[in-house]
Amino acid sequence: MKMKExxxxxxxxxxxxxxxxxxxxxxxxxxxKSLGKIExxxxxxxxxQRTSQIHMNQKVLVIMCADNGVVAEGVTQTGQEVTAxxxxxxxxxxxxxxxxxxxxxxxxxxxxxxxxxxVPGVVNKKIARGTGNMAKEPxxxxxxxxxxxxxxxxxxxxxxxxxxxxxxxxxxGIGNTTTSSAVASLLxxxxxxxxTGRGAGLSAEGLLRxxxxxxxxxxxxxxxxxxxxxVLAKVGGFDLAGLTGIYLGAAALAIPAVTDGxxxxxxxxxxxxxxxxxxxxxxxxxxxxxxxxxMILEALNKSPSLTCDLCLGEGTGAVALFxxxxxxxxxxxxxxxxxxxxxxxxxxxx
Numbered sequence: 001m002k003m004k005e006x007x008x009x010x011x012x013x014x015x016x017x018x019x020x021x022x023x024x025x026x027x028x029x030x031x032x033k034s035l036g037k038i039e040x041x042x043x044x045x046x047x048x049q050r051t052s053q054i055h056m057n058q059k060v061l062v063i064m065c066a067d068n069g070v071v072a073e074g075v076t077q078t079g080q081e082v083t084a085x086x087x088x089x090x091x092x093x094x095x096x097x098x099x100x101x102x103x104x105x106x107x108x109x110x111x112x113x114x115x116x117x118x119v120p121g122v123v124n125k126k127i128a129r130g131t132g133n134m135a136k137e138p139x140x141x142x143x144x145x146x147x148x149x150x151x152x153x154x155x156x157x158x159x160x161x162x163x164x165x166x167x168x169x170x171x172x173g174i175g176n177t178t179t180s181s182a183v184a185s186l187l188x189x190x191x192x193x194x195x196t197g198r199g200a201g202l203s204a205e206g207l208l209r210x211x212x213x214x215x216x217x218x219x220x221x222x223x224x225x226x227x228x229x230x231v232l233a234k235v236g237g238f239d240l241a242g243l244t245g246i247y248l249g250a251a252a253l254a255i256p257a258v259t260d261g262x263x264x265x266x267x268x269x270x271x272x273x274x275x276x277x278x279x280x281x282x283x284x285x286x287x288x289x290x291x292x293x294x295m296i297l298e299a300l301n302k303s304p305s306l307t308c309d310l311c312l313g314e315g316t317g318a319v320a321l322f323x324x325x326x327x328x329x330x331x332x333x334x335x336x337x338x339x340x341x342x343x344x345x346x347x348x349x350x
Contacts (some may be wrong), residue, residue: 001249006153007275009252014046019300021046021054027337032346037259037305041283043299045166045325048256048281056329061168061315062246063090064152065122066114066238067130068175068316069139070217075210077201080130083174084117088315090172091121091238096168097314104322108170109159113174114238115188128237131179134217138234139179145233145241152245153252160253165285167250167257168285168316168322169264171239174200177290180266182214182235184292186225187269188299192218195292197262197311228270231236236270241296243267248274251281259317261288261310265296269280272300286310 001011021043027031033039047050065087071080079232083269088112089095093102111123115132127147131139139283140148159167177199192214198207214235221234228339232241244267250257257280259265271278284302287293297304305324310317338345 001153001157002254002264003150003248004152005242006248006253010275012277012278013044013280014050014083015047017050017052018043018179020052024052027339027345028331028335029338029341029343030335031171032348035328035331037303038231038324041305041325042282042328042332045256046218048254054329054332055165056326057331058164059104059168060156060164061101061106061108061163061170061319062159062168062240062291063097063108063110063172063315064239065110065171066115066173067116068173068237070135070174070181070213071132072133073135073213075208076175076199080116080174083115083172084119085173087112087115087119095314096312096316097319100316100319104319106319106322107234111146111155111242113242125155127151127237131237132177134182134221134235135213136144138221139236140233140238142229145229145236147246148238149245151244152242154248156246156249156253156255159219160255164255167255168315168318169243169267170259170260170318171243171263173237173239176237176263178210178214178237179235179237180263181219181292183215183231183240183270184266184296186218186231186235187228187273188295189225190295195295197290197292209236228273232270238266240270244270244274247271247278247282251275251278256283257281258283260285260315260318261313262290262293262296263313264315264318265293267298268295268297278341279313282342283321285321290326294327
């Protein structure tokens, strides 16, 4: 599915399904709204799936893996080779995300959308062997950015065809907090130093270098803040563009998409700037400890369900939300109503 067709297919949520779900929640024999965001999330899922008979039988975590040429500028603590090592660990159940997926009966679906190395077993959607070094050249061409977005859309379509009910989003790529901070600064129109953090453990000196590299790249390429594709192409990454496509595709196909932290949140914001209705299809799992994490959620009009000071990535926060959603769904489906146990129902009070 091409990006234009995808955007044209995205509809408003089904308000009748939302109201039916809320009515069911209010009939259950417990204080009104007492499960808070668990109820709100399931009401949103009902609207997304266009039915109050919510289904979450098949869950998948899509991890976009890509390398970033900007690592040559010394903006990371580790080398580019770590991207491929961690991607391989996804398959061997040796990473945090993989272990959490096993524990929550979630399929892990790592995608090579732009790694420098090849990792057998990882879904091969490679556009190039890493982006260009944005400190010296645009990260990618506009055509590559669109290709990456449409790759994400096609992955969402494939997973929909396989029967997946909900998609969690994750990423892996050394240097991608640098690209994400650059994109966030432009989309939020915030100073680089306000949205940029230490990533995977930079020193104070390293953080200052990272901020300067981003500032210089923005000054060099002058991305158009009103054009998310131009921003992604000039200072983004293949993982960010691919995740942008996942959000667009999920919305077009009526699938809830769960954000992880700062990086996947930046991609969600890019998708929402391409099509504002996408926001309605996004559930926010947690708020990242990265400085820009809360700003991104605010821009998306999202409130996190979890506050755990996570900043790991890989989709760990998104997968951590699944047990809460499933417990809530079990209550929604199985708990007695006020009428069934013949007690007076709660009513809203001023």
